[in-house]
Amino acid sequence: MTEISIVGLGLMGTALAGTLLKAGHEVTVWNRTDSKTEPLVAMGARRAANLAEAVRPGSLVIVCVLDYDTVHGLLGQTELRGVTLVNLTSGRPEEARRTAEWAEARGAGYLDGGVMAVPQMIGAPGALILYSGSREVFDRFAEPLGQLAEARFVDTDPGLAPLLDMAMLTGMYGQIAGITQGFALVRSAGLPLRDFASTLLVPWLRAMGELAHRWAEEVDAGQWGTDVANLGVNKVALDSIALAMREQGIEGNLLAPFKHLVDKRVADGHQDQGLQSLVEELHPGR
Ligand code: NDP
Incomplete structure:
Protein backbone atom coordinates (compact mmCIF):
# COMPACT_ATOMS: atom_id res chain seq x y z
CA MET A 1 0.00 0.00 0.00
CA LEU A 164 -13.76 26.57 -10.20
CA ASP A 165 -13.31 26.47 -6.42
CA MET A 166 -13.14 30.29 -6.39
CA ALA A 167 -16.15 30.59 -8.69
CA MET A 168 -18.18 28.44 -6.29
CA LEU A 169 -16.96 30.43 -3.29
CA THR A 170 -17.84 33.64 -5.13
CA GLY A 171 -21.41 32.39 -5.51
CA MET A 172 -21.46 31.42 -1.85
CA TYR A 173 -20.11 34.72 -0.54
CA GLY A 174 -22.49 36.66 -2.78
CA GLN A 175 -25.36 34.68 -1.31
CA ILE A 176 -24.10 35.26 2.25
CA ALA A 177 -23.84 38.99 1.54
CA GLY A 178 -27.48 39.05 0.44
CA ILE A 179 -28.58 36.96 3.40
CA THR A 180 -26.73 39.28 5.79
CA GLN A 181 -28.38 42.38 4.31
CA GLY A 182 -31.83 40.75 4.30
CA PHE A 183 -31.38 39.67 7.94
CA ALA A 184 -30.52 43.28 8.87
CA LEU A 185 -33.77 44.46 7.28
CA VAL A 186 -35.85 41.90 9.18
CA ARG A 187 -33.98 42.71 12.39
CA SER A 188 -34.74 46.41 11.93
CA ALA A 189 -38.44 45.48 12.20
CA GLY A 190 -37.73 43.76 15.53
CA LEU A 191 -38.59 40.30 14.19
CA PRO A 192 -36.76 37.06 15.04
CA LEU A 193 -34.78 35.66 12.13
CA ARG A 194 -35.51 32.00 12.67
CA ASP A 195 -39.01 31.90 11.19
CA PHE A 196 -38.04 34.28 8.41
CA ALA A 197 -35.15 32.00 7.43
CA SER A 198 -37.03 28.71 7.55
CA THR A 199 -40.42 29.68 6.14
CA LEU A 200 -39.46 32.45 3.70
CA LEU A 201 -35.82 33.03 2.82
CA VAL A 202 -34.45 29.51 2.44
CA PRO A 203 -37.28 28.23 0.17
CA TRP A 204 -37.02 31.47 -1.84
CA LEU A 205 -33.25 31.18 -2.33
CA ARG A 206 -33.65 27.53 -3.34
CA ALA A 207 -36.22 28.47 -6.00
CA MET A 208 -34.21 31.46 -7.26
CA GLY A 209 -30.98 29.44 -7.31
CA GLU A 210 -32.59 27.27 -9.98
CA LEU A 211 -32.52 30.29 -12.31
CA ALA A 212 -28.74 29.86 -12.54
CA HIS A 213 -29.27 26.88 -14.91
CA ARG A 214 -31.22 29.03 -17.31
CA TRP A 215 -28.88 32.05 -17.08
CA ALA A 216 -25.86 29.82 -17.69
CA GLU A 217 -27.39 28.54 -20.93
CA GLU A 218 -28.33 32.06 -22.02
CA VAL A 219 -24.84 33.47 -21.31
CA ASP A 220 -23.21 30.54 -23.16
CA ALA A 221 -25.47 31.30 -26.14
CA GLY A 222 -24.96 35.11 -25.91
CA GLN A 223 -28.70 35.67 -25.36
CA TRP A 224 -29.24 38.85 -23.38
CA GLY A 225 -33.01 39.26 -23.73
CA THR A 226 -35.47 38.16 -21.04
CA ASP A 227 -39.04 37.13 -20.43
CA VAL A 228 -38.47 37.06 -16.64
CA ALA A 229 -37.67 40.61 -15.46
CA ASN A 230 -35.63 43.18 -17.35
CA LEU A 231 -32.84 45.38 -15.98
CA GLY A 232 -35.11 48.46 -15.91
CA VAL A 233 -37.48 46.73 -13.47
CA ASN A 234 -34.58 45.36 -11.43
CA LYS A 235 -33.06 48.85 -11.21
CA VAL A 236 -36.29 50.22 -9.68
CA ALA A 237 -36.29 47.34 -7.15
CA LEU A 238 -32.62 47.86 -6.21
CA ASP A 239 -33.10 51.66 -5.86
CA SER A 240 -36.06 51.01 -3.63
CA ILE A 241 -34.19 48.45 -1.49
CA ALA A 242 -31.28 50.89 -1.04
CA LEU A 243 -33.68 53.61 0.10
CA ALA A 244 -35.57 51.26 2.44
CA MET A 245 -32.28 50.20 4.06
CA ARG A 246 -31.50 53.83 4.87
CA GLU A 247 -35.04 54.50 6.13
CA GLN A 248 -34.79 51.48 8.43
CA GLY A 249 -31.51 52.78 9.88
CA ILE A 250 -29.31 50.09 8.35
CA GLU A 251 -25.60 50.84 7.98
CA GLY A 252 -24.31 50.14 4.51
CA ASN A 253 -25.70 48.16 1.58
CA LEU A 254 -23.79 45.06 0.59
CA LEU A 255 -25.68 45.06 -2.72
CA ALA A 256 -24.14 48.43 -3.71
CA PRO A 257 -21.55 47.12 -6.24
CA PHE A 258 -24.23 44.96 -7.86
CA LYS A 259 -26.63 47.89 -8.01
CA HIS A 260 -23.83 49.99 -9.53
CA LEU A 261 -23.45 47.44 -12.34
CA VAL A 262 -27.21 47.40 -13.03
CA ASP A 263 -27.26 51.24 -13.04
CA LYS A 264 -24.40 51.34 -15.54
CA ARG A 265 -25.97 48.76 -17.84
CA VAL A 266 -29.29 50.64 -17.81
CA ALA A 267 -27.52 54.01 -18.35
CA ASP A 268 -25.87 52.42 -21.41
CA GLY A 269 -29.32 51.72 -22.85
CA HIS A 270 -29.67 48.00 -22.03
CA GLN A 271 -32.76 48.26 -19.79
CA ASP A 272 -34.60 45.57 -21.82
CA GLN A 273 -31.93 42.95 -21.21
CA GLY A 274 -32.04 40.36 -18.42
CA LEU A 275 -29.88 40.05 -15.33
CA GLN A 276 -27.76 37.40 -17.06
CA SER A 277 -26.39 40.17 -19.32
CA LEU A 278 -24.41 41.60 -16.38
CA VAL A 279 -21.83 38.85 -16.92
CA GLU A 280 -21.02 40.50 -20.25
CA GLU A 281 -20.31 43.73 -18.36
CA LEU A 282 -17.76 41.94 -16.15
CA HIS A 283 -16.10 39.87 -18.87
CA PRO A 284 -16.75 39.81 -22.61
CA GLY A 285 -15.98 36.08 -22.87
CA ARG A 286 -13.26 34.35 -24.91
P1 NDP B 1 -6.16 26.03 9.91
O1 NDP B 1 -5.95 27.45 10.26
O2 NDP B 1 -6.96 25.19 10.84
O3 NDP B 1 -4.74 25.33 9.71
C1 NDP B 1 -3.70 25.98 9.03
C2 NDP B 1 -2.54 25.01 8.86
O4 NDP B 1 -1.47 25.71 8.19
C3 NDP B 1 -1.98 24.49 10.19
O5 NDP B 1 -1.48 23.20 10.01
C4 NDP B 1 -0.85 25.50 10.43
O6 NDP B 1 0.17 25.00 11.29
C5 NDP B 1 -0.31 25.62 9.01
N1 NDP B 1 0.51 26.81 8.88
C6 NDP B 1 0.10 28.11 8.85
N2 NDP B 1 1.16 28.92 8.68
C7 NDP B 1 2.27 28.13 8.65
C8 NDP B 1 3.65 28.38 8.51
N3 NDP B 1 4.14 29.61 8.36
N4 NDP B 1 4.50 27.32 8.50
C9 NDP B 1 4.03 26.06 8.64
N5 NDP B 1 2.70 25.74 8.76
C10 NDP B 1 1.84 26.78 8.77
O7 NDP B 1 -6.77 26.02 8.45
P2 NDP B 1 -7.65 24.89 7.72
O8 NDP B 1 -7.11 23.55 8.06
O9 NDP B 1 -9.09 25.20 7.94
O10 NDP B 1 -7.34 25.24 6.20
C11 NDP B 1 -6.19 24.74 5.54
C12 NDP B 1 -6.41 24.92 4.04
O11 NDP B 1 -7.58 24.20 3.65
C13 NDP B 1 -6.61 26.40 3.65
O12 NDP B 1 -5.98 26.67 2.44
C14 NDP B 1 -8.13 26.46 3.51
O13 NDP B 1 -8.54 27.49 2.63
C15 NDP B 1 -8.44 25.08 2.95
N6 NDP B 1 -9.85 24.74 3.15
C16 NDP B 1 -10.38 24.76 4.42
C17 NDP B 1 -11.73 24.54 4.59
C18 NDP B 1 -12.36 24.58 5.95
O14 NDP B 1 -13.60 24.52 6.00
N7 NDP B 1 -11.62 24.62 7.04
C19 NDP B 1 -12.61 24.27 3.43
C20 NDP B 1 -11.93 24.20 2.17
C21 NDP B 1 -10.60 24.45 2.05
P3 NDP B 1 0.05 25.25 12.89
O15 NDP B 1 -0.91 24.21 13.38
O16 NDP B 1 1.44 25.06 13.36
O17 NDP B 1 -0.46 26.66 13.08
Missing part, protein backbone atom coordinates in the same frame (compact mmCIF):
# COMPACT_ATOMS: atom_id res chain seq x y z
CA THR A 2 1.27 3.53 -0.82
CA GLU A 3 2.78 5.50 2.00
CA ILE A 4 0.58 8.55 2.59
CA SER A 5 1.75 11.62 4.47
CA ILE A 6 -0.35 14.57 5.53
CA VAL A 7 1.53 17.84 5.89
CA GLY A 8 -0.51 20.43 7.78
CA LEU A 9 -2.84 19.42 10.58
CA GLY A 10 -5.14 22.36 10.87
CA LEU A 11 -8.87 21.70 10.91
CA MET A 12 -8.88 20.39 7.35
CA GLY A 13 -5.60 18.43 7.42
CA THR A 14 -6.69 16.70 10.64
CA ALA A 15 -9.98 15.66 9.02
CA LEU A 16 -8.15 14.36 5.93
CA ALA A 17 -5.69 12.34 8.02
CA GLY A 18 -8.41 10.95 10.30
CA THR A 19 -10.50 9.83 7.34
CA LEU A 20 -7.59 7.99 5.71
CA LEU A 21 -6.72 6.30 9.00
CA LYS A 22 -10.32 5.16 9.45
CA ALA A 23 -10.23 3.77 5.91
CA GLY A 24 -7.27 1.58 6.91
CA HIS A 25 -4.40 3.52 5.33
CA GLU A 26 -1.00 3.88 6.91
CA VAL A 27 -0.62 7.61 7.45
CA THR A 28 2.38 9.68 8.48
CA VAL A 29 1.64 13.14 9.84
CA TRP A 30 3.63 16.32 10.23
CA ASN A 31 2.63 19.74 11.48
CA ARG A 32 4.54 22.87 12.46
CA THR A 33 2.88 22.76 15.89
CA ASP A 34 3.77 19.23 16.84
CA SER A 35 1.07 18.79 19.52
CA LYS A 36 -1.61 18.60 16.80
CA THR A 37 -0.23 15.20 15.77
CA GLU A 38 -1.25 13.65 19.10
CA PRO A 39 -4.94 12.77 18.47
CA LEU A 40 -3.96 11.25 15.11
CA VAL A 41 -1.10 9.25 16.64
CA ALA A 42 -3.68 7.94 19.12
CA MET A 43 -5.69 6.76 16.08
CA GLY A 44 -2.66 4.94 14.64
CA ALA A 45 -0.81 7.59 12.62
CA ARG A 46 2.97 7.69 12.52
CA ARG A 47 4.44 11.01 13.64
CA ALA A 48 7.26 12.28 11.43
CA ALA A 49 10.09 13.72 13.52
CA ASN A 50 10.74 16.32 10.83
CA LEU A 51 9.32 17.38 7.48
CA ALA A 52 11.83 15.35 5.45
CA GLU A 53 10.61 12.19 7.17
CA ALA A 54 7.09 12.89 5.86
CA VAL A 55 8.19 13.84 2.33
CA ARG A 56 9.94 10.69 1.15
CA PRO A 57 10.51 9.40 -2.40
CA GLY A 58 7.67 7.09 -3.45
CA SER A 59 5.21 8.60 -0.99
CA LEU A 60 1.96 10.43 -1.62
CA VAL A 61 2.15 13.73 0.24
CA ILE A 62 -1.13 15.55 0.79
CA VAL A 63 -0.39 19.11 1.84
CA CYS A 64 -3.07 21.31 3.38
CA VAL A 65 -1.75 24.47 5.00
CA LEU A 66 -2.76 28.12 5.19
CA ASP A 67 -1.68 29.28 1.72
CA TYR A 68 0.72 28.63 -1.18
CA ASP A 69 3.49 30.77 0.34
CA THR A 70 3.45 28.36 3.26
CA VAL A 71 3.54 25.39 0.86
CA HIS A 72 6.65 26.82 -0.81
CA GLY A 73 8.20 27.84 2.50
CA LEU A 74 7.89 24.26 3.75
CA LEU A 75 8.53 22.15 0.67
CA GLY A 76 11.25 24.46 -0.63
CA GLN A 77 13.45 23.01 2.12
CA THR A 78 12.94 19.33 1.21
CA GLU A 79 13.99 16.97 -1.57
CA LEU A 80 10.99 16.35 -3.85
CA ARG A 81 12.38 13.90 -6.41
CA GLY A 82 10.14 10.83 -6.61
CA VAL A 83 7.44 12.35 -4.39
CA THR A 84 3.83 12.81 -5.45
CA LEU A 85 2.28 16.02 -4.18
CA VAL A 86 -1.45 16.55 -3.86
CA ASN A 87 -1.93 20.14 -2.79
CA LEU A 88 -5.29 20.74 -1.09
CA THR A 89 -4.34 24.22 0.09
CA SER A 90 -6.72 26.86 -1.30
CA GLY A 91 -5.20 29.38 -3.68
CA ARG A 92 -5.37 31.21 -6.99
CA PRO A 93 -5.18 29.56 -10.44
CA GLU A 94 -1.81 31.21 -11.20
CA GLU A 95 -0.36 30.01 -7.90
CA ALA A 96 -1.41 26.46 -8.74
CA ARG A 97 0.16 26.66 -12.22
CA ARG A 98 3.42 28.02 -10.84
CA THR A 99 3.49 25.43 -8.08
CA ALA A 100 2.90 22.61 -10.57
CA GLU A 101 5.82 23.81 -12.72
CA TRP A 102 7.98 24.23 -9.65
CA ALA A 103 7.20 20.75 -8.30
CA GLU A 104 7.58 19.03 -11.67
CA ALA A 105 10.93 20.77 -12.28
CA ARG A 106 12.07 19.23 -9.00
CA GLY A 107 11.00 15.72 -10.02
CA ALA A 108 7.67 15.50 -8.21
CA GLY A 109 4.25 14.54 -9.60
CA TYR A 110 1.67 17.29 -8.94
CA LEU A 111 -2.06 17.41 -8.56
CA ASP A 112 -3.92 20.46 -7.29
CA GLY A 113 -7.20 20.23 -5.45
CA GLY A 114 -10.02 22.50 -4.35
CA VAL A 115 -11.89 21.20 -1.32
CA MET A 116 -15.60 21.92 -1.58
CA ALA A 117 -16.44 20.81 1.96
CA VAL A 118 -15.92 21.75 5.58
CA PRO A 119 -13.82 19.40 7.74
CA GLN A 120 -16.90 17.71 9.23
CA MET A 121 -18.00 16.62 5.72
CA ILE A 122 -14.71 14.94 4.77
CA GLY A 123 -15.22 11.21 4.20
CA ALA A 124 -19.01 11.62 4.16
CA PRO A 125 -21.51 11.87 1.31
CA GLY A 126 -21.83 15.41 -0.07
CA ALA A 127 -18.12 16.26 0.14
CA LEU A 128 -16.50 17.10 -3.18
CA ILE A 129 -12.86 17.75 -4.12
CA LEU A 130 -12.07 19.17 -7.56
CA TYR A 131 -8.70 18.13 -8.98
CA SER A 132 -6.57 19.46 -11.82
CA GLY A 133 -3.03 18.82 -13.01
CA SER A 134 -1.58 15.38 -13.55
CA ARG A 135 -4.21 12.90 -14.74
CA GLU A 136 -1.73 10.12 -14.11
CA VAL A 137 -1.47 11.08 -10.41
CA PHE A 138 -5.25 11.33 -10.13
CA ASP A 139 -5.75 7.84 -11.62
CA ARG A 140 -2.94 6.26 -9.60
CA PHE A 141 -4.30 7.54 -6.29
CA ALA A 142 -8.01 7.30 -7.10
CA GLU A 143 -8.65 4.98 -4.14
CA PRO A 144 -7.30 7.13 -1.24
CA LEU A 145 -8.56 10.34 -2.88
CA GLY A 146 -11.99 8.75 -3.22
CA GLN A 147 -12.01 8.04 0.54
CA LEU A 148 -11.77 11.76 1.30
CA ALA A 149 -14.66 12.98 -0.85
CA GLU A 150 -16.14 12.55 -4.30
CA ALA A 151 -13.01 13.10 -6.40
CA ARG A 152 -13.65 14.95 -9.68
CA PHE A 153 -10.84 15.55 -12.18
CA VAL A 154 -11.57 18.73 -14.13
CA ASP A 155 -8.54 19.43 -16.34
CA THR A 156 -4.83 18.92 -16.90
CA ASP A 157 -4.39 22.71 -16.46
CA PRO A 158 -3.50 22.79 -12.73
CA GLY A 159 -5.18 26.19 -12.39
CA LEU A 160 -8.67 24.99 -13.24
CA ALA A 161 -9.62 23.33 -9.94
CA PRO A 162 -8.70 26.51 -7.97
CA LEU A 163 -10.56 28.64 -10.52
